[in-house]
Amino acid sequence: xxxxxxxxxxxxxxxxxxxxxxxxxxxxxxxxxxxxxxxxxxxxxxxxxxxxxxxxxxxxxxxxxxxxxxxxxxxxxxxxxxxxxxxxxxxxxxxxxxxxxxxxxxxxxxxxxxxxxxxxxxxxxxxxxxxxxxxxxxxxxxxxxxxxxxxxxxxxxxxxxxxxxxxxxxxxxxxxxxxxxxxxxxxxxxxxxxxxxxxxxxxxxxxxxxxxxxxxxxxxxxxxxxxxxxxxxxxxxxxxxxxxxxxxxxxxxxxxxxxxxxxxxxxxxxxxxxxxxxxxxxxxxxxxxxxxxxxxxxx
Numbered sequence: 001x002x003x004x005x006x007x008x009x010x011x012x013x014x015x016x017x018x019x020x021x022x023x024x025x026x027x028x029x030x031x032x033x034x035x036x037x038x039x040x041x042x043x044x045x046x047x048x049x050x051x052x053x054x055x056x057x058x059x060x061x062x063x064x065x066x067x068x069x070x071x072x073x074x075x076x077x078x079x080x081x082x083x084x085x086x087x088x089x090x091x092x093x094x095x096x097x098x099x100x101x102x103x104x105x106x107x108x109x110x111x112x113x114x115x116x117x118x119x120x121x122x123x124x125x126x127x128x129x130x131x132x133x134x135x136x137x138x139x140x141x142x143x144x145x146x147x148x149x150x151x152x153x154x155x156x157x158x159x160x161x162x163x164x165x166x167x168x169x170x171x172x173x174x175x176x177x178x179x180x181x182x183x184x185x186x187x188x189x190x191x192x193x194x195x196x197x198x199x200x201x202x203x204x205x206x207x208x209x210x211x212x213x214x215x216x217x218x219x220x221x222x223x224x225x226x227x228x229x230x231x232x233x234x235x236x237x238x239x240x241x242x243x244x245x246x247x248x249x250x251x252x253x254x255x256x257x258x259x260x261x262x263x264x265x266x267x268x269x270x271x272x273x274x275x276x277x278x279x280x281x282x283x284x285x286x287x288x289x290x291x292x293x294x295x296x297x298x299x
Contacts, residue, residue: 049123062096070145146212153205
């Protein structure tokens with residue numbers, strides 16, 4: 001007997017050994033591709049983090065150099081040396097200012113890239129925390145230098161005006177009244193040469209105080225911006241979570257609709273089979289009622 005015409009035989013069996021092996025190989029290939037892509041993406045991200053950390057090291061080095069220049073300027077007595085040191089200090093401060101805004105943007109971008117990966121989030125947060133610590137260190141260095149610079153300027157002004165009140169000294173240091181207060185102090189001074197040198201130094205330190213106030217204001221704003229990044233990232237994460245929950249609900253509803261559709265299709269198929277059976281029974285009854293009596297009569 002031949003089985004080639006067996007109506008129940010399915011030559012396109014999707015579960016035969018060859019088809020299963022091909023599907024399995026495709027799944028393995030797809031999985032390997034995804035793993036490789038994920039690994040490559042993480043390596044790229046870590047290269048970004050390493051670049052940020054290198055800049056943080058440079059920023060820390062600049063802050064330490066600025067601190068040393070502050071300390072040296074407080075004890076430097078040579079006018080020419082002081083001028084050179086202040087120029088070098090201004091250059092360091094400018095470099096630090098440029099670098100800190102680069103770091104702000106790059107750390108913010110790294111946090112955005114790590115939104116959906118806890119490992120990336122951890123690396124980005126470590127960089128942010130280190131940056132915050134360096135900003136805080138810089139703020140303390142500037143604040144200390146401002147206080148010491150102001151105290152030294154007050155002592156130098158008292159050399160010119162020993163009888164000056166605390167308010168007069170404060171006004172001179174803060175440049176209230178501009179050049180007038182210095183001109184008046186110079187006229188009242190006994191030793192003009194020494195007085196002029198001291199007053200020039202006071203005015204120079206006043207300009208330094210103005211620069212320090214600007215630098216400290218920028219650092220305060222930068223510190224607040226970096227703190228705000230946490231809140232911004234949290235809002236983004238919450239939005240993503242809400243979207244994921246909404247998508248999950250849509251999927252669940254879609255599965256529910258699909259299940260209902262499958263049940264409806266099965267019910268319809270069963271009803272169709274019942275109709276065929278009923279029709280077959282009707283035909284059989286008709287045959288029995290009509291054909292059988294005719295056969296009996298003819299016999």
